[in-house]
Amino acid sequence: MSHVTLARPVGRLLRAATLATLLAGTGAAAVLAATPKDTLVVAWAIDDIITMDPAESFEISAGEIMGNTYDRLVRLNIEDPSKLYGDIAQSWTVSEDAKLYTFKLKPNLKFASGNPITAEDVAYSFQRAVKLDKSPAFILTQFGLTKDNVEQKVKAVDPTTVTLEVDKPYAPTLVLNCLSANIAAIVDKKLVESKAQNGDMGYGWLKTNYAGSGPYKIREWRANEILALERNDNYHGEKPKLPRVIYRHVKEAATQRLLLEKGDADIARNLTPQDLQALAASKDIKTTDRPKGTVYYISLNQKNGTLAKPEVRQAFKYLIDYDGLGKTLLKDIGIVHQNFLPVGLLGASTDAPFKLDVDKAKELLAKAGLSNGFKVTMDVRTVQPVQGIAENIQQTAKRAGIDIEIIPGDGRQTLTKYRARNHDIYIGQWGADYWDPHTNADTFARNPNNADDAATKPVAWRNAWDIPELTKQTDAAVLERDAEKRAEMYKKIQAEFRDTSPIAIIYQMNEVAAYRTNVEGLRVGVTSDTTYMFNVSKK
Structure with missing residues (x-):
């Protein structure tokens, strides 16, 4: 079983009654109780998650986790997907021949570890993704980046400036949109390299650990059971409204609905049409949806x-x-x-x-x-x-x-x-x-x-x-x-x-996501990595 080893188990963060509910399905008896006010509990089938490494992660559920826990140079505007905005990039320019992209980073950024975010981290993240060459690497390698040339094509010019050279004059919107993908997530070079074994660029370690700078940090992952996120106090933007998010793996839609109805989950994500119809008359539950x-x-x-x-x-x-x-x-x-x-x-x-x-x-x-x-x-x-x-x-x-x-x-x-x-x-x-x-x-x-x-x-x-x-x-x-x-x-x-x-x-x-009426700010994203739990709060 894959898991992240942490200083404090997530169970200590939850009231005993809610913990019993979270463990239902693994042998413990369910106890019906409201979720803690400072914790968002999401019932979702997350058995597709294979890794926590953004250079390898390429699954639907994992995409959402990456979107909430890792920064990238630019992000998709979820209200208008045709537009991008700077994430850790303050500005960017494209050369006249559309082959050289220059990004200026926002100042004074930090990873969750406390290490500063520099252009060297950005270049390393891209170089690492290309060199590891896992399933999503093609999103970057399609621009002519290879294991042999990536260090020349992606460079840190100074501590806050990074350049990317592509091989052809692609539509700039394509290149920039690709840089909003999870494969382009920025990892903490100092932390990752300190965990490297036999030159693996921290691959063995990062499969079950975290080295990002996003709104949340990954606190614990037990495959096919639970995934816990915790607020990153070093995040450069507006801090998440809730200190933590717990994703509980619940395969059956009917069980998700039951947990939601009883208040043991705040959000349910895999409901069937029959479940949604059954919830329609409830005064305690709302739904939001998006193609x-x-x-x-x-x-x-x-x-x-x-x-x-x-x-x-x-x-x-x-x-x-x-x-x-x-x-x-x-x-x-x-x-x-x-x-x-x-x-x-x-x-x-x-x-x-x-x-x-x-x-x-x-x-x-x-x-x-x-x-x-x-x-x-x-x-x-x-x-x-x-x-x-x-x-x-x-x-x-x-x-x-x-x-x-x-x-x-x-x-x-x-x-x-x-x-x-x-x-x-x-x-x-x-x-x-x-x-x-x-x-x-x-x-x-x-x-x-x-x-x-x-x-x-x-x-x-x-x-x-x-x-x-x-x-x-x-x-x-x-x-x-x-x-x-x-x-x-x-x-x-x-x-x-x-x-x-x-x-x-x-x-x-x-x-369609169904949620308790005390949940506010939930918006389904157009891609797997743009459903942002860091915008969600509870009354």
Whole structure:
């Protein structure tokens, strides 16, 4: 079990009755009691969290933790995602050739450790992320940064000035938006290097520890159980209104609702349409929602010869009951959507050519020589609505002669298997890492190297989908400076993706958070890292 070792256990920070509730599900009996006034308790399925290192963290739940605990040069404006504001950057300039970015840091900044934040820390953070080369590193390496050149391309000019040199004249909005992503979080070089072992740049230590400067600091993490944040008194901006936030891993939506109703949780995050309907009449509970830059999809591994047949790929798109799901499992929490760009991003298409058509699917399967169907497995994270969608697809596929065996697992298990390309079928979600269309085009419609040992491993690679021509189109779109032309390029890419890909987009998430009426300031972000708990207070 992964955990952060701390000076004081989080239990001492909570009243005994609430602690018993937090430990329910691990063997202790639940005690119904209000949460402490100075602590925000969030019931959420956080079993997808694998690491606390921003250079490696690439999961939805972990993204939110990173957004609340680490600073970066710039941040997304959650009220208007088309705009950015300086986080630790006071100002920035872009050279005329759009290849050199210069950032001036705000003065007198400190990490949670008390160490000063300098341009050297910024340069080190970028260099470390590129050299470690973990899953999200491509967000930086796409700009020509490599292990060999990153120390020359990202430099501390003086204690408060850092420069970034990119290899091509990308749209500056793309580069800056990428620098708002978690991979660009700033880590405390002095602290991290003091924990380094055998030149690992603190990688072993930071997987379960903290070295940031954000509004909150990570106090304790017990995988699949609890994650505690504590106010960072060295934070440069307005301090969080609450001293601490406790994320409790609660997989079942019904249990989240019960905890919320009884006052044992302040916020619930994975509620089903049925749960939301049940809460609608409560005077003690409110909801807030927002369309999110997250899409859910089903993908077919092209290493499986049967699933690699073009007709099979298309058949699966006609075996999804989009309308039925939209009216039941996804009601209020999702918007039926068949394109990899979520609505809200430049060039997002709303075309939806597919609907449940078992006869059409059978025709396609017959063309592929599979009139008698076949057997296949599907890896599924056991949370709603993913599990319900999987069971729904299992039933519709059966009508076309496809026998799907569902293999359940927690978020870490299914993700690890998926990232190793060891699945047959996978149902996943992808949240925008930054607010630019390339964030999703780069993973769904780009696969520069389909080899097993490829350095870049986007969703297309995870499903062994070799697409050199579509990759070229995506590479061209990222260099187009005219917004209208660029939008049209992405619409063309999405159309080809719908027609040929082994991936069917099912819906765009409309995230709903239910909360007790004494909670104020809760606002769902458009990306996984922009739901800011540091803005939340309790009456």
